[in-house]
Amino acid sequence: MSLLGLDAPGKEVLLMGNEAMARGAIESGVTVAAAYPGNPSSEIIGSLAGVAAELGIHVEWSVNEKVALEVCAAAAASGLNALVAMKQNGLNVAADFLLNLNLTGILGGLVLVVCDDPSGISSTNEQDTRIYAKLADLPLLEPGTFHEAKDMIRDAFALSRKIGTVCILRSVTRISHARGNVTLGPIPRERIKPFFDPNVRLMALPGAPSHVLVHERLKRAEEILESAPYNIYKGPEMPELLMITCGAGYLFSQEAISILGLSDRVGLLKIGTTWPLPERMILNSLAKASRVLFVEEVDPVLENNVKELYADNNSCLPRIEFLGKKSGHVPAVGELNPGLVIQVVSRLMEAPWGQSGDEESRLAADTLAKFAPPRSLAFCAGCPHRASFWSIKNALALDGRNGILFGDIGCYSLAVLPTGFCQSKTLHAMGSGPGMACGFGVLDRLGSEQPSLAVCGDSTFYHAVIPALINGVHHSSNFLLIVLDNNATAMTGFQPHPGSTLNAQGLPAKPLRIEDICQSLGVRTVIHDPFDVSGTSLVLWDLLQKKGPRVLILRQECALVRGKKEGRRSKVSVNPTRCLGEECGCSRLCTRVFRCPGLRWNPTTSKAEVDEAICIGCGVCADICPVGAIQKEKQSA
């Protein structure tokens, strides 16, 4: 029995925030859960999948976030409790449905968890989900602790059922991916039979009257949430500084107050029901405040909403100085951390704190520098993407017409950086690369001579690329779609996708082959092994000379997946007598340009070396070395 399915009410366990949310869903009797993987949200559905069979839950990795929300909406419309999870970018994909679902409302319980990625650590943006709650007039809760993350899911389901609409829960990286103590509750075992009442019609028309109902539901949510236990005030009766915070900011703020010893001077108002706000409680706190500091991640949502509330009630409130992102006291972008919040509070309260120039800080920085050498973002050793982009780079150079490669979302997003030889010229959303390539591919009619190319991964192909391909076929667009098929949703943790033979629960599933889909559209489709670098360049060059939509599937399993299964494939070594190093005819091609982390430059000997701890033995570097100084010997199993 896994920890997540442990039936031991009252027991305190250590859970990751995402696991705590999954456990919350289990304690709410969730029976359908769906998601498209995306960090930092992936472990919610991932961990539910592990207990799905034993608890009788349908768990799936859906083809994209919109479908995941639709799958869960159907379950909720049938009276079930359904949980859908995604990252902030995914919410954009699901938004079209969400902004109509809010109008119809839903039966059953439907909780949408969105995990935001402040600083965009594993995202292209750091968008704030809370603005969507306001846009959609849907209630949104924000956990500030790990235990709360679990309990909030439970209460979000209850709220969803009570008011008849979707309830959103917003997490951030440091809640989703950090661990803390969680006290387990009971697991309900009774299951209701799904039934969609044929007398019910979920439709948004007519729009304006539906909108009225949306406002009514939100009003009702406000009444229910007013007494929620997630809005807490800690601190003196009349604080010199009132900090208003939510999410991970709560953890950082508590730390700052404690470390600076300010608990008798600074008050902390932690908001868990971010939308709609607990107005009475906030007004009570504002009535005793003179300076307010907002500590929240990404956008000043709490800050703006509280200021709006203040404006509405200013006649009975004191004069208050509001500090936060707008005033410049808190950085307007990026993730917060305890050190940063301590600095802000220390400066405001004139409470001294160890400066960064002191002996200990210097020692810490020196030690860190010694053990963590500076590295840029890079593909893993032996990653097939490196080989693919090497060939793309060469093919585009050989072609010489300034072909443009439109990038997409996945590990291969890194191809905008030197690890992918800066080949991708755009990077936006899932499927946007092929969509733009399709558009660029019709500009030859207007005089463009540049070839149009796009890359996408296998999972992305199913997620959002197929419509672009269909559009390209229909409009005879001249573009080459390169599918980097590594047989995994690698970036988010190797989740299965519609091309996989097993589903989220590890049960057999019908795989849809990318080549079959492309061929069914009448698209010229070629499959090649990217580890054959020179062959791939020529195949690419040849395809670039053709017209119409074309697909090249570069198929080679993710190095991490393969490494786990098979270990090292070949023993790779550098023959130092042949290695030319910095000389004419090499100029450190392998360590300066190809840059696989499995190779390193030895400045003492002026030769390249294989880092055996990292090399996985793909042997691509042996083919790239201009003088055959890198050898590979097949490793016997």
Place this chain on the structure above:
Amino acid sequence: MENFLSQNELRRRILDKGLCAACGGCVGGCPYLVAFRGRTVVLDACAVENGRCYASCPVIPMDSSQIIGLIFGESRPLTGLGIYHNVLASRAADENVACRGQGGGTVTALMMHALEQGLIDSTILTGVSEDGAFPVGIVAQTPAEVASCAGSKYMGAHGLSALRKALDMGKQAIGVVGLPCQVLSVRKMMLADIKQEDIRRRIKLVVGLFCNWAFSAREFTAFLAERFPETAIRRIHIPPPPANCLEMDTDKGVMAVSLDEVRHIIQASCLQCPDMTSELADVSVGMYEGRPGWNTLVIRSDFGRELIDRIIQSRVIETETFPEANLAHLEFASRRKKERPPQA
């Protein structure tokens, strides 16, 4: 200054300006510069500060006195045809060889004989790719391989890339047949010998061809494929003015194309090149205008003179005196190429 003699400088001065002659001198043994279907392609930036690529590029101007000293020893009078001992009319004695060559098969006969006699152990020639689609550099090691390369290509074809192959194969007595740009590139390599490979000793014989200009191979092959689909072109010939056309021997008979149709795909570097007769070769060979089946043979270096004397004695080639009027005309044409102002 040496710090700047890099790929980057080659790019700035030559490649980016479209001035590459496609001689092939820079592309052998380099992972950054490669020849692909008639173009010199930069795959990545190289960090070497004094590379073979820059040192061997014939389009980058240099003072030729060092090269002249290297090949001709003491300075001899410079004429409109460069330095030479004498000019002869020549053709291969073997009719089979003569009829395969462009003019009189002199070069083919000369290189076959040099290989047979062991004067050279290999020779760099421009042949045709395996699929017959493209001219490529070849390291010929047998007379039969030499014979298969006979005939002018009229394209910049990176033939010199094969010289790197021959050096890496360890060849010690290499012959080179090349266009004027290729002859200059070889001479620059011999002077610089950046990797100290004893190139001066190992390159035994340089035979230069006459050349007015060459087409861009990528565009010319595409032009031919489009203009003459499914036609095997055996030989291309440019008759002397005022013909103003290209003549092609094909499996469907002789076909012609007006030069006006293809002039725009002449390599830009060719229009700036001052050397029509490969003035830095040991011997130079070209057409004998107005006398089909014969070549013009310019004997330049002492080594070239010895060699030609030997093969005349061996009856490998036949020679006749080259008429004064023709020599005057050749010198006029050669001077005119030098005096033509560089094109923008």
